[in-house]
Amino acid sequence: MTVWDRPEPPTRPAPLDRARIVAAATALADEGGLEAVSLRKVAARLDAGPMRLYGFISSKEELFDLMVDEAYAEMLPEEQPADWRDALRSHAHRTRRTVLRHEWLADLLGGRPALGPNALAVGEATLAALDGLADLDTMLRAVETVGSYCTGAIRREVASLRAERATGLSKHDWQRASGPYLTKMLNTGRFPTLAKAVHDGTDVDAETSFATGLDWVLDAVAARLTRPST
Structure with a gap:
């Protein structure tokens, strides 16, 4: 049975539901990546005991599934x-x-x-x-x-x-820092096509490239x- 098939438990003694759990987990992930998400940290953000979360989700992977669907x-x-x-x-x-x-x-x-x-x-x-x-x-x-x-x-x-x-x-700081090494390597003549791309290619931003x-x-x-x- 998937998490979407299981009914949510009663909200007492303190208001809690999957939507609040997912919102808290998403906020943690937005701040520090998936490694920042744990049931203990999510529970702490909701001022709830970690064991209460297991009434709503069975694992961290299931929590990730819910977070992904909320993003969708x-x-x-x-x-x-x-x-x-x-x-x-x-x-x-x-x-x-x-x-x-x-x-x-x-x-x-x-x-x-x-x-x-x-x-x-x-x-x-x-x-x-x-x-x-x-x-x-x-x-x-x-x-x-x-x-x-x-x-x-x-x-x-x-x-x-x-x-x-x-x-x-x-990106431009890295290019400047790497410039002397790259110039030295391209000047060997071993990479003529790459040299042409570096010197003559158009640099575009990520959105334009996408x-x-x-x-x-x-x-x-x-x-x-x-x-x-x-």
Whole structure:
């Protein structure tokens, strides 16, 4: 039985429910990552005994499932665009913004499918955007392909942000610090293509890079979509 199937216990002697538990755990994760989340710390934030939480959740993994599903609520579209590209593009950007608000979510993306009600609603909206444009397997592979791109790009962006905080160096500070070594290596002539990229390539911000790559992926999906014959 999943956590969504189990009824919540009575709230006495002190008001407590899964929503408050998830909100407290999410706040802890937003502040210090998933490693900052424990049932003891969540209970302390709620001024409750740790054992009381086990009436609502059976494990920390179950708590993570609830936190992920609450984050998925932020990805739900207010209104579904009629055009499939607009729908998938909007979903991708909502996903990125949600993860940047809750960086811990990057560590939980890409594993087993999320099965909470909000995650299912997001999955329904995403797949429905392609309904009727191709056979079911093509639709599934299209959604998986876009999702894989988003997961990889977002995780890389979050990893970069974490590195900046860990080192205290911004991207440009790191580039300046690494410049002499990189220049020396490129001047050996062993890496001509990399040298051309470093000297002549355009440096773009993370959002622009994400949007550009996403459009290329959507172009590839478009090439695979064909309307069924009538």
